[in-house]
Amino acid sequence: MSENATLKENTAATDTAAAPAPKPKRPKPKSMIMLGEQTNALFENARIAKENGEKVGWSASIFPQEIAETLGLNILYPENHSAGIAARHQADPFLQECEGPLGYSNDLCAYAKVNLAYASVLNGESNVELPDGGKMIKPDFLLLTNNICNQLTKWYENLAKQMDIPVFFIDTCYNAYDYVTETRVRYVRAQIDKLIEDLCAFTGKTWDEERFKKIMEISQRNSYLWERANNLLDRKPSPLSGFELFNYMSAMVCNRGKESSTAVLQQLNDEIEQHIKNGTSTFPVEEQFRVSWDGIACWPYLGHNLRTLKKHGINMVASSYGKAWAIEYEDLDGMARAYCFASTNGDNATTMIARRIEALEKFGCEGTIYHVNRSCKVMDCQMMEVQRQISARTGIPFTSFDGDQADYRNYSEAQFETRIQGLVEVMRQNKEAISNG
Amino acid sequence: MANLNSNIALLKSACENPRARLDYYLSQGKKVIGCFPVYTPEELVHASGMIPFGLWGGKTELKLVKSYLPAFACPIMQSTLELGLRGTYQGLSAVIIPALCDTFRCMTQNWRFGVSSIPMIPIVYPQNRKSPASVDYLISEYENVLSMLSTITGMMMNEKALGQSIVIYNEHNAVMREFAQVANDHLDVVTPHVRHAVMKSALFYEKSEHTAIVREIIEALKALPVYKFSGKKVVLTGITCEPDALLDIFTENNIAIVADDLAQEMRQFRTDTPLKGGGGLKRLALQWNARYGCSLAHELGKPRGKMLADMCKENDATGVVACLMKFCDPEEYDLPHIVADLRDADLPCLTIEIDQQNTSYEQIRTRIQTFCEMI
Ligand code: SF4
Ligand code: SF4
Numbered sequence: 032m033s034e035n036a037t038l039k040e041n042t043a044a045t046d047t048a049a050a051p052a053p054k055p056k057r058p059k060p061k062s063m064i065m066l067g068e069q070t071n072a073l074f075e076n077a078r079i080a081k082e083n084g085e086k087v088g089w090s091a092s093i094f095p096q097e098i099a100e101t102l103g104l105n106i107l108y109p110e111n112h113s114a115g116i117a118a119r120h121q122a123d124p125f126l127q128e129c130e131g132p133l134g135y136s137n138d139l140c141a142y143a144k145v146n147l148a149y150a151s152v153l154n155g156e157s158n159v160e161l162p163d164g165g166k167m168i169k170p171d172f173l174l175l176t177n178n179i180c181n182q183l184t185k186w187y188e189n190l191a192k193q194m195d196i197p198v199f200f201i202d203t204c205y206n207a208y209d210y211v212t213e214t215r216v217r218y219v220r221a222q223i224d225k226l227i228e229d230l231c232a233f234t235g236k237t238w239d240e241e242r243f244k245k246i247m248e249i250s251q252r253n254s255y256l257w258e259r260a261n262n263l264l265d266r267k268p269s270p271l272s273g274f275e276l277f278n279y280m281s282a283m284v285c286n287r288g289k290e291s292s293t294a295v296l297q298q299l300n301d302e303i304e305q306h307i308k309n310g311t312s313t314f315p316v317e318e319q320f321r322v323s324w325d326g327i328a329c330w331p332y333l334g335h336n337l338r339t340l341k342k343h344g345i346n347m348v349a350s351s352y353g354k355a356w357a358i359e360y361e362d363l364d365g366m367a368r369a370y371c372f373a374s375t376n377g378d379n380a381t382t383m384i385a386r387r388i389e390a391l392e393k394f395g396c397e398g399t400i401y402h403v404n405r406s407c408k409v410m411d412c413q414m415m416e417v418q419r420q421i422s423a424r425t426g427i428p429f430t431s432f433d434g435d436q437a438d439y440r441n442y443s444e445a446q447f448e449t450r451i452q453g454l455v456e457v458m459r460q461n462k463e464a465i466s467n468g
Numbered sequence: 469m470a471n472l473n474s475n476i477a478l479l480k481s482a483c484e485n486p487r488a489r490l491d492y493y494l495s496q497g498k499k500v501i502g503c504f505p506v507y508t509p510e511e512l513v514h515a516s517g518m519i520p521f522g523l524w525g526g527k528t529e530l531k532l533v534k535s536y537l538p539a540f541a542c543p544i545m546q547s548t549l550e551l552g553l554r555g556t557y558q559g560l561s562a563v564i565i566p567a568l569c570d571t572f573r574c575m576t577q578n579w580r581f582g583v584s585s586i587p588m589i590p591i592v593y594p595q596n597r598k599s600p601a602s603v604d605y606l607i608s609e610y611e612n613v614l615s616m617l618s619t620i621t622g623m624m625m626n627e628k629a630l631g632q633s634i635v636i637y638n639e640h641n642a643v644m645r646e647f648a649q650v651a652n653d654h655l656d657v658v659t660p661h662v663r664h665a666v667m668k669s670a671l672f673y674e675k676s677e678h679t680a681i682v683r684e685i686i687e688a689l690k691a692l693p694v695y696k697f698s699g700k701k702v703v704l705t706g707i708t709c710e711p712d713a714l715l716d717i718f719t720e721n722n723i724a725i726v727a728d729d730l731a732q733e734m735r736q737f738r739t740d741t742p743l744k745g746g747g748g749l750k751r752l753a754l755q756w757n758a759r760y761g762c763s764l765a766h767e768l769g770k771p772r773g774k775m776l777a778d779m780c781k782e783n784d785a786t787g788v789v790a791c792l793m794k795f796c797d798p799e800e801y802d803l804p805h806i807v808a809d810l811r812d813a814d815l816p817c818l819t820i821e822i823d824q825q826n827t828s829y830e831q832i833r834t835r836i837q838t839f840c841e842m843i
Contacts, residue, residue: 134807134808135804136792136797136800138797139797182570182797184766185797185798188770189770192805200596202594204592205573205592206592207573207577207590214608217601221599221601222596380577408541411540411541412537412538412578413536413574415536415538416536416581420581
């Protein structure tokens with residue numbers, strides 16, 4: 032997977048309740064309630080803005096949203112929204128519409144397929160019933176960065192044509208090297224400058240340098256809190272059932288530059304610390320194995336994933352996205368560099384391997400579960416070599432399963448169970464070998 | 469005519485056995501650089517005194533590649549990597565991989581580790597071509613390619629050589645465009661198979677050599693009386709239209725290909741590098757910015773369908789065949805728009821799936837037959 036790619040998608044769970052939803056009996060932690068309110072506010076504010084004649088945008092999930100936040104724009108996030116639809120098992124009619132009347136291929140990213148179909152309903156070209164009543168309101172413009180994948184570039188190209196709206200685009204250029212070349216920084220910086228100018232002209236807003244500085248600070252603070260919450264899962268046993276962290280991604284994806292996210296993440300950190308203090312955990316059974324998860328959550332089958340893992344006492348404590356939001360920078364040049372290396376854009380095999388080994392060690396993982404995501408070539412097409420190298424260097428076993436982050440047709444419960452069973456056997460042998468000296 | 473036939477046979481045999489072409493250049497003491505599809509800056513290789521050599525995969529058993537790529541990566545990358553892993557490309561001094569799509573991004577890494585005996589030179593084209601800054605950025609990407617190439621030759625490319633290479637490539641483009649036009653008056657000789665061989669063989673020749681051969685073909689064709697073709701005429705779009713068995717189905721049905729928008733064929737040749745306006749690298753960057761109607765270069769407005777409709781009009785074609793490379797997401801995003809625009813222009817469009825490893829064409833045969841009756 033790619034760290035941040037995961038991030039973005041995972042967020043969906045927030046508004047879904049389909050994610051590793053706390054058991055009905057257990058009261059929702061306060062942080063989750065706050066998160067739910069934040070998500071509602073995001074959609075509600077967009078709706079109100081639209082009613083008041085303001086322009087609303089859709090954005091790729093790792094666009095430098097500090098720009099939109101500084102301008103006070105209302106932005107919604109298709110990847111996040113599609114994940115939510117998938118998690119609630121509502122993707123089917125959209126997938127059918129996209130692959131049928133709209134004529135798209137089954138191979139494409141399922142987030143894109145759901146979204147393109149949703150957009151065609153908003154555009155009055157399709158009749159699929161919108162299960163959320165259309166809260167992903169029709170955009171007036173698009174914000175695009177391709178630091179996650181190139182499918183986004185094509186997907187937004189199509190949205191722009193379909194709805195006849197402009198795209199504000201920051202092309203970040205994949206980094207085949209372990210650093211961002213200075214010419215990339217200059218190219219991205221020039222695009223950011225132009226984008227701010229164009230976006231101001233389009234929306235009638237004005238750029239305020241002081242406000243931008245403030246937003247950057249908030250965003251940095253949120254990154255720090257997010258990373259800290261992730262890092263606290265290194266305790267044994269882990270204070271949290273790892274999948275629960277996926278829920279909080281939306282605070283980072285959709286609301287990275289907002290103080291409401293600071294509040295949510297602060298609360299989350301407090302709750303985790305409380306668990307550590309009390310020696311408790313939200314993982315419902317005894318933690319027998321600690322694993323890392325590679326790739327986007329398999330939203331339509333999250334429940335099945337969790338049940339299967341729980342049965343074996345497997346807690347997912349690391350998902351290599353921990354560092355993803357450590358987007359650190361102090362100015363626009365720094366922002367250009369940071370967003371250039373963000374997400375899969377910085378995932379050449381060397382950086383992928385290094386980040387994963389670091390996470391495996393830090394979190395004391397005994398295995399890795401790799402999601403071969405049918406939707407996502409960028410995350411899958413170099414993964415086999417990465418797996419081989421990590422396993423050779425660390426001796427930590429892995430397994431993989433076929434799935435999809437939003438298309439429910441690409442998953443087999445039986446396969447998942449068998450693969451996990453296999454992994455457990457190896458992990459158990461390894462454990463015994465260690466305890467036998 | 470003898471000349472014509474032997475030249476065509478020459479180009480056909482280059483396509484059938486690219487390895488022989490590679491060996492030929494190696495035996496001449498030339499250094500050869502593998503160029504992954506598409507828009508790889510061949511001029512830089514050429515100006516560095518080496519031979520750019522196209523790598524577009526081919527029919528082969530997919531075995532070793534299974535431990536590198538999932539089954540849903542496109543067949544062209546599967547076979548290229550398979551051949552690389554098997555040592556078929558031995559002798560190449562390096563490969564250049566343009567990261568034009570997600571699969572390509574990963575290919576740069578798979579090659580690095582899988583085929584470590586042949587160094588990999590990555591290049592990432594800018595997609596926001598409206599940004600003036602994209603030119604400077606691309607120049608620096610080219611500079612990076614050049615510095616890696618110079619470690620192979622031990623020499624530095626010079627401006628004069630690059631200027632000459634650009635002229636040679638522009639000439640080649642012009643000659644290929646002329647061939648495409650002249651061919652349409654001789655559809656008896658230039659069957660789909662022949663047309664493809666003339667286009668594809670460009671990948672395996674130093675360009676001025678190829679230009680010379682194609683020029684001779686053009687002259688010979690012009691000397692023939694115009695042939696009145698009675699069949700149906702179509703335009704092809706897609707990444708490639710291969711293998712030959714597929715092209716022969718067009719011939720069987722008396723369908724001629726009168727223009728194409730294939731990445732392997734005319735897409736490469738339709739945009740020249742400006743002859744003025746800065747140093748060679750800058751002009752090459754401007755060429756990239758001028759490319760149009762291609763799934764691999766971001767462009768707003770989805771102009772490809774309209775472009776294809778115009779191509780049909782100009783070439784008297786009554787339909788389009790979209791050769792959809794299996795699992796190719798950039799193409800898959802364009803296709804619905806192409807189909808819709810062609811429908812608006814009253815032009816039928818048939819989509820066929822392209823897989824180099826295909827062994828059975830029965831289904832495609834039936835569909836082409838039906839399509840033929842429609843157009
Ligand atoms: S292709 Fe992959 S990275 Fe791109 S949007 Fe889809 S899931 Fe995310
Ligand atoms: S553009 Fe299409 S055919 Fe080319 S490498 Fe990418 S997926 Fe494969």
